Amino acid sequence: MPKTPVSFNLNGVETSLxxxxxxxxxxxxxxxxxxxxxxxxxxxxxxxxxxxxxxGRPLLSCLVLASxxxxxxxxxxxxxxxxxxxHPLQRAFMDGFAAQCGYCTPGMLLAxxxxxxxxxxxxxxxxxxAISGNLCRCTGYAPIIEAILAAAEVMRRxxxx
Amino acid sequence: xxxxxxxxxxxxxxxxxMNLGGDPSxxxxxSTPDGKFMVSLxxxxxxxxxxxxxxxxxxxxxxxxxxxxxxxxADSDTGPHCMGSFASRGTHRVGNAVIRAATEAxxxxxxxxxxxxxxDAADLDTDGxxxxxxxxxxxxxxxxxxxxxxAQFRQGRTVSGRGIFLIPPSEANPETGEMTPVSCFAHGAxxxxxxxxxxxxxxxxxxxxxxxxxxxxxNPKLVEQQLVGGAWMGISHAxxxxxxxxxxxxxxxxxDFNSYLMPGxxxxxxxxxxxxxRPAEDAPFGGKGPGExxxxxxxxxxxNAIYNAVGVRCDELPITPERILRGIRANGGAxxxxxxx
Numbered sequence: 001m002p003k004t005p006v007s008f009n010l011n012g013v014e015t016s017l018x019x020x021x022x023x024x025x026x027x028x029x030x031x032x033x034x035x036x037x038x039x040x041x042x043x044x045x046x047x048x049x050x051x052x053x054x055x056g057r058p059l060l061s062c063l064v065l066a067s068x069x070x071x072x073x074x075x076x077x078x079x080x081x082x083x084x085x086x087h088p089l090q091r092a093f094m095d096g097f098a099a100q101c102g103y104c105t106p107g108m109l110l111a112x113x114x115x116x117x118x119x120x121x122x123x124x125x126x127x128x129x130a131i132s133g134n135l136c137r138c139t140g141y142a143p144i145i146e147a148i149l150a151a152a153e154v155m156r157r158x159x160x161x
Numbered sequence: 162x163x164x165x166x167x168x169x170x171x172x173x174x175x176x177x178x179m180n181l182g183g184d185p186s187x188x189x190x191x192s193t194p195d196g197k198f199m200v201s202l203x204x205x206x207x208x209x210x211x212x213x214x215x216x217x218x219x220x221x222x223x224x225x226x227x228x229x230x231x232x233x234x235a236d237s238d239t240g241p242h243c244m245g246s247f248a249s250r251g252t253h254r255v256g257n258a259v260i261r262a263a264t265e266a267x268x269x270x271x272x273x274x275x276x277x278x279x280x281d282a283a284d285l286d287t288d289g290x291x292x293x294x295x296x297x298x299x300x301x302x303x304x305x306x307x308x309x310x311x312a313q314f315r316q317g318r319t320v321s322g323r324g325i326f327l328i329p330p331s332e333a334n335p336e337t338g339e340m341t342p343v344s345c346f347a348h349g350a351x352x353x354x355x356x357x358x359x360x361x362x363x364x365x366x367x368x369x370x371x372x373x374x375x376x377x378x379x380n381p382k383l384v385e386q387q388l389v390g391g392a393w394m395g396i397s398h399a400x401x402x403x404x405x406x407x408x409x410x411x412x413x414x415x416x417d418f419n420s421y422l423m424p425g426x427x428x429x430x431x432x433x434x435x436x437x438x439r440p441a442e443d444a445p446f447g448g449k450g451p452g453e454x455x456x457x458x459x460x461x462x463x464x465n466a467i468y469n470a471v472g473v474r475c476d477e478l479p480i481t482p483e484r485i486l487r488g489i490r491a492n493g494g495a496x497x498x499x500x501x502x
Contacts, residue, residue, distance in 0.1 A: 046418035097386045101208030128426040135418060138208045140393025141426035143386060 008072045010035065011079025019066040026050045028066035029076065037077035037106045041135070048134030051107035052076050058114035060133075077106035080113070088158070089113060092151035093144070100138030107134050112148045120156055124149065164356045165497045166367075167470025171462035172350045175454035176343035177444075178250035178328060185327040186250075187241035188258040190219060190266040192320035194313050196291070196306030198223055198266065200232045203240030204255045209452070210383035211251045217379060218256045218445050222263035223270070224287025225305055241323075249452020252379065253345060256445030257326035265322025273312035273320060274303050345441050347449045348374040351392070353462040357470040359495040362482030364400055364467060369432040373454070377440045377447035384451055388434050391455020396430075397423050398456065399463035403479050422479075472496025 003018035010033060017032045026043070029035045029052070038061050041049030045063040052061045053075040080087040089109050092098070099105045108131055115122055115130035122130070127148045128141070136144065178184050189201040200219045206212040212232045220227040233240065243255060268282070274293040275282035278301060286296050287305070294302035303311075312318040333340040351371040357364050369392055378384040401422040405414050415421035440447020460478065468474050472495060473488030489495050 042418055044417060097382045100210070100386060100390060125427070128429075132425050132427060135423070137394070138390045139386065140390040140429065140432075142389055142393075142429055142432070145426060145429075 004067045006067050006070050008069045008074050010074050011076060021067065023066045024062050025052070025064040025066045025069055025074075026061040028069075029061060029074075032066070035076050035078050039103055039106060041103070041107075046135075047104075048107045048111065048131075049104055051110045051134065053110055053114060056114070056117060058111050075110065075113075077109050080109060087113075088154045089116070089148065089151040092147040092154065096143050096147035096150060098139060098143040098147035104134055104136040108136070108144055112151070115148070116152050116155060120152060120159070122149070122152060163495075164358050165470040165495055166354070166356050167466040167468070167497075169353045169355075169462040169464065169466030169469055170351070171353075171458040171460075171465060173348065173454050173458040175249060175347045175349070175452070175457070177248070177253045177345040177347060177449050177452070178343065179248045180328045180330055180342055183327055183330045184244055184250065184254060185325055186243040186254040186258045187326075188215075188255065188262040188324045189241050190223070190259070190262040190322045190324070192266065192270065192309045192313070194309060196225075196304065196309035197229045197231060198225060198263075200230060200259060200262070201240045202232065202234045202243060202255060202259075203237040204243040204251060205235045205246045206251075207246050209246070209251060209387060209450070210380060211246065211255060213383060214252055214379050214448070214450075215255055215259050218259045219263045220289075221446065222260045223267050224289055226289065226291055229291065229305070241325075249347070249450055249454065251452070252448050252450030253444050254326050254328070256379075256448065257443075258324040260445050261324030261326065262322040263324070265324065266320055267322070269312070269318065269320045269322070270305065270308060273316055273318050274308045276316055277303050277308060277311050344443055345376075345449055347376065347451065347454055349454050349458050351458045351462045353459065353466045355463065355466045355470065357467055357485060357495075359471055359489060362485035362489070364463075364480070364482075364485070366396055366400075366428075366430040366463070368430050369459070371432065371458075372435040372437055373451060374437040374439055375451050376444045376449035377438050378436050379446060379448035379450075381436070384436055385434060387451045388436075388455050389432055391451065391453075392432055392459050393424065393429070395456035395459025396463065398478060399460045400424070400479050400481075406481070468499055470495075470497060472498070472500040474500075 001021050006019050007016040019028050029038050039049035041047035043062045045060045050061045051058050054072050089112050111131050111134050127145050216230050216232045220230045271282040271285045291305050292302050312320050331341045354368045355366045441449050473485050475484050
């Protein structure tokens, strides 16, 4: 099967690669580009580990055809930090011990970022709703919810100054 | 028809590790030429924090800053043998092996420093900040980094250590059947408050209150993290998870996360935890590690609370709405407070 060229903006960098017709974006990011932060969990859209932001929306990259990402702007967990400065969500996850094995963490971070981008002052229930498509086996979710609420507060404070 | 509140209680004495045939773990520690320390293990950190805790244990036993210790895990080609990360044995078995390896490396470190300072190694101590000094004379000192350089480039001496910790197999006494299968127990107790809808059989966990005795909490945040996450998993086992809902019939078994039920972030109950520290004699710096007992007592506590709420005694897991409703029907209706005979 012929390969298709596709170009998108990945974490601020214009990126082009050849993809197979049926190849999903998760596979293209991991094997094509070498960004291993989107995780392969179920490959059928039920675990959330592969969540990335596409044009600002949290989407499951295992359910997105790579060839359909032409011209899109994609953010993965690799694009959250600004050089050595961690994103407030990353900092809050670390400070709040919101990761154990860490496999769900990149997807959680991006689901949380999408939430905070559209709602800087979420209630606890909003946070639970926003990460309800992301499975975590270790933490019992409570530390993740606390970390997202803590990051939201930090981001609100820094946006006021 | 109403929602019935129930409270259930359960306790656990949890054996740390196992010894059927012996239960060993090993560790190797060596100094890099710049005075950092590498701990080589084949033990696996599955998310419990073994990498963090063995790093703390090594730093403490070596007498150097935690930042100067690196832990390499999970490769049986490059790390010495470990039985594995199961039976809540990681902190206890691997931690003890790390202490032994670090103690041997520390002795070599102090001998190398003694040669540089021209004193007896027995008169030396570390300050935990990267320096070695003569006891009572802190100004007569040398850095760990300089000692490592001196040992490895001038003295021709290694700064390394080997450690193994083995709980030997315990044979049963042929007369009495007595044996000592474990050397160390951790303990816990949990109270579960929940609500059962007697019309639908649905259970909502309202609150958890627990106390856990873990020896010494070597890393209190990691202990809390395990206890919170483990209790969530216990609720999941009690009320949701199964691969064979109609065992021994294989029908209706889940095949993916769409049909394998687990509570989500919207189904959490507040969990108040008291950690009781009673350092264990044969444990590394007294720490036993919480491990599997985070999840286990939650299950009988939930079952007891359901009995207390509607009088249904379930002895099969998970305790699904269907099982509760069948039990209520068999009892001729919900019997809050338990069945009175």
